Amino acid sequence: MKTNFFLRTIICFLILFSIPVFAQRKSDRDLILIDKDWRFSLGHLYDTKKDFGHAEGYFSYLTKTGFADGPAAKDFDDRAWRKLDLPHDWAVEQPFNESASFSHGFKAAGKNYPEKSIGWYRKKITISNEDLGKIISLKFDGIFRNSKVFFNGFYLGTEESGYNGFKYDVTAYINYGGENTIVVRVDASMEEGWFYEGAGIYRHVYLQKTNPLHVAQNGTYVTSEISNDNAFVNAEVKLENKGHYKGNVQISQTILNASGKQVATNSENVSAPEFYKSKTYSSKLNVKNPLLWDIGSPNLYQLITEIKSEGKVIDEYKTSFGIRTIKFDPENGFFLNGKHVKLKGTNNHQDHAGIGTALPDEIQYYRIAKLKEMGSNAYRCSHHPPTPELLDACDKLGMLVIDETRLMGINDYHLNDLQRMMERDRNHPSIFCWSVGNEEWQIEGGITGERITN
Known part of the structure; x- marks a missing residue:
């Protein structure tokens, strides 16, 4: 009797704790x-x-x-x-x-x-x-x-x-x-x-x-405009079709706050891209009384993009983002969310003493926290695109970022690198400025440098 009770208890325990494991697998991604x-x-x-x-x-x-x-x-x-x-x-x-x-x-x-x-x-x-x-x-x-x-x-x-x-x-x-x-x-x-x-x-x-039909790499782009107590969020998504799927799919966009609560949602049916083609779609969502991303209160939201075919979720893509406004004024400087901010920045290389460049993720957070502790509020990625975890740390801890490319030029090799960096990093609210070059002694101060920069 005791043995049967024990076995039933174990079976119930296994069933109970196996359900969430399967439930979490919503899509093919x-x-x-x-x-x-x-x-x-x-x-x-x-x-x-x-x-x-x-x-x-x-x-x-x-x-x-x-x-x-x-x-x-x-x-x-x-x-x-x-x-x-x-x-x-x-x-x-x-x-x-x-x-x-x-x-x-x-x-x-x-x-x-x-x-x-x-x-x-x-x-x-x-x-x-x-x-x-x-x-x-x-x-x-x-x-x-x-x-x-x-x-x-x-x-x-x-x-x-x-x-x-x-x-x-x-x-x-x-x-x-x-x-x-x-x-x-x-x-x-x-x-x-x-x-x-x-x-x-x-x-x-x-x-x-x-799934063969899926959100492309770095395929979401979230921007927002703030009016009174509303944030009007524009959510672009780029779909890629590497299969023979034809017909309509449903794009469902949901915004969650930091507590995981749904604050906005939108769904629409669209025609899928053709075989080995990609296509960009745009959705409008309204977040009421948004919590703005700021240096002192780095509030983040998450956009959940679901691609559905015949009611089944075939792809789910998560995008972390923040809602904030930035403005540069030639007379008065930089403004974040309408408030003047004096930038107190540092130039930072990615290596760490004694560790080299292969940093554990926690070191990224440690370094940003130390910079904030000493009074810094801005970080320049010297002299190349950073590791993704560094930008995540800046988003979560409230550090402004100048994101910098490595090579400066106008040909496909240079511009493709710049485009990849910007598409990868464009949803990070910490980034307020892009840098296209640094210490270019061969071209600075002359017409060639001006042409390349333009």
């Missing part, structure tokens, strides 16, 4: 942090033997699809490599050397140390058969620098910047129900800046799963 359990080894800048034979084959990954060799090959034996978790900065681990670059803290890494300028990362993941039909992507927040990424031996692409986030669609290359191999080759031989930059996968990495 899943963002999984995959920082744990990577293998790492240093390679070599120009000696292919010391670089594990990479790119020695007659047919290379640039010649034939899926022909990655050396560590980039799916079945390369990496069991002797070091185990580690990301984020990781291998430069900070190196000894000091007086002949090393002074702008990088005299750490023995970079182009003068070919055996310390290339890093290889490998990780194996299993992807379920249940994910067949979804769009599967690898999402990197930042790698320093010149990274090449491979998946199951297939070359995905190169990202030269050490500061831009990027994403690769790996759907076509997946071994469903089995093991899959992610490989990243990092070339940190060249510097982008004149300051400590680190080396390696120093920001987070994610595996993203979505």
